[in-house]
Amino acid sequence: MTNHQIAPQGETNLATNAKQSGWRVIDFAIAAVLAVVLGVGMWSYDTFAYAPVGVLFAAVPWLAGLQFGVWTLPAIAGALIVRRPGAALLAELIAASVEVTLGNTWGATSLYSALLQGAAVELVLLVVLYRRFNILVAALAGAAAAVAEVLIYESWAYWAGTTTEFLVSYLAACMVSGAVIAGIGGWAIVRALRAAGVLGAFAK
């Protein structure tokens, strides 16, 4: 695959295989569209499943934390596909704004949650220098998002009156869910999307 001619001076051969380092256009487009669809998924969960599941866990309310991962899926999936700093944050914020626009429980404060969760996922990826995107990193990132959400937000906003045991149990439930639903689930979704052939422009 060598070039047969010398390039005329000052001109660029468009048939080059050089890789672009920063965000590509396709990174933005895929992250944003993925987030919109997952945002609609989150909204349908809020609308159709959140209340019934709440009733299911009424006797042991901290178990409701097992749903947490549903809302961190966009951050993990976005990060695993795009693999660039900021992808998790962007996907999570767009998904949350879709959820808010369509109408969810918490209104505009969901964007605050999204900021925390996206930032936590970014932090875990920063630790591995945006070089590892395996199932373990994904699960850790999902659990980290739960820590950020519960400690930096819900502990004082929603659960300020509860016992430490309740809060710890709730945090554990959220972390499990973040690791399993968002982390492992997000990893599995990305793998399936790759098999479906729509992520051809992205690294494996």
Next chain:
Amino acid sequence: MFWVHLPNKTETQKPIVEASHLTWWPSLDDEPVLPNKTEPRPLLAQLSFAIASGERVLLTGPSGSGKSTLLRAIANVLAQTEAGVFSGQLFVRARTGLVLQDSANSFVAATLGGEVAFGPENLALAEPEIRKRVSQAVADVALPYAMHRSTVELSGGESQRMQLAAVLALEPQLLLLDEPLSMLDAAAAAKVLAAIEGTLAAEPTTAAIIVDHDASAWSQIVSRVLVLSADGRLVRDEPISQFLADARLAPDLASVPELASVPKLTSSPKPVAFDLGYRAHKRQATIKAFIGPSGAGKTTELQKLLATLPVAQVGFVPQQPEFTVAGNTVWRSATATAKNLGLETTLASALLSQLGLTDKLSLNPYRLSGGELRRLALVSALAHYPRILILDEPTVGQDAETWQAVAGVILAAREAGIEVVLATHDAALIALADEVVEVSPKPQTQTAPPKRGRIAPLVALGISFGLLAGSLSLGSVATALTAVAIEFLVALACWRILPAQRIKRFVPILIALASIWVSNSLFAAGGISTAGFERATVIALRVAFFALPSVALAGALRPAELAAALVRWLHMPARPAVAAAAALVRLEFIGWQWAAVRQARRLRGFSEGRGSVSRSREFMASLFALLVQSLRGAGELAVAMQARGFGEPTAKRRTWVRF
């Protein structure tokens, strides 16, 4: 890079496109390994040609020969949006403007003005210059709408003209048009053609490369024809007069493989029916065609019919064939319905070979060209021995040879006693029908503009976050209750400026408040006590204090406007915000896409079952299929954005014009 080298005085004689040994291998890494895996071969093979400034060229060749790929390479968007390897050389010495075949994936903005301004904004031109270019480009394509006209309300032909205007606003020196007429009915196509003709007549120095199967439509515009062969080589490069004369003198040359690519020039295509090997009915079947202009309701007629039929008896090819894809190889997708219904796959094999897809069996369906994907959808619709075949625009994107194959399959179905009902604007296909029903357009109802609140998105966000922080200062039941009561009165006073909210929106938050109160009471630090209940009440009221207004203000957070405001006032990076806005425009279609995905899965025999487990499994599978469709669209969106300068360094400090 968007334009590589601006011509200067000494270089005006150089060709604006110069390719030598240009070769492109699409990456096959993600293909599943099958025993009959075909050897990877280049999609573009050793292409050498040059195009001079102001020259107008028709690029043609059989379906799947790499015409769109070559156009994308010249627009410098191929390597950034698809996996593959180049060799050889390609120099482009002009600003290019690429118009994609399916305008449905191309739009980036919610308004006509925003769409056309997108390219110039990415070049960071000054606002007055952008406004001038936008109104000029919209006038050039004769769109009679105000700049704030919603893009999603435009018809197929109008939206194709809008995409042309969006490219003209870049003032390209080389127009790249990918089958710009193929998705349109005769009337809409005539208007798009007139817009292209007008533009090229007004700008004699603008060169153009037009991809089409039908040379005759362009004979007044182009002077030269390039023909690609099925294996991606350049097999003819000659003046249009010679090309047309050859085709007229020897129409039977269509049997020579390379000339088979000469599209629809042979007097009248003669599709031949073959034996499908089974009979659906004893009685004679018919072909019934719904015709009429786009938007008249042809598709609606097909949908009415579909709703009444059981899955096993019907085969359906929707207007967007990608919805029928099931499985990650051509073979799996072709046979999915038959396998779901427990039937043999012999008919699938026969149809795949009849429609020229045999050497693509192990390819991922998403790697097929538009015309090939439509043929695969036809195989998928017939391979389970249905009694009725319903086809929406089955001949779009076919060359003369594959047109005959598609029409041959349709005739074969009729011979086999299968009732065929189709919607089409293809005159040659209509000629084959036994019954033609004209659908006349209904008067269009104008959609009312959405009701808008008068609160700026950043203000709404500020209030929400401010109340969240402020809730911490509420210490006792009395102060918390007072604060919530004041909010309630403020809300009543401001009701008119709040976006219309239905009371329904507040039901979930009220349930959540109750659950927070119960949890904080039952699990109170210090056990269940009066003090614990009081504390729980304060916490629930705090949440009410910040969450109720947040829900009320949610309607003011229209995401596209929020994204614009974040860039404008908080100096957030522009490109993520623009990408978000482009993705959010697609929210308008997601309900429709969801319905299409559900229908396609049902008709391909993926049954929902009765139990809640199998129903939620099918729900998840549908959601995944929706994600796949959307991301495929996102790939095309990226091409459209890249082709309009979104990858340029200037896009980082792009202009933002409000329409």
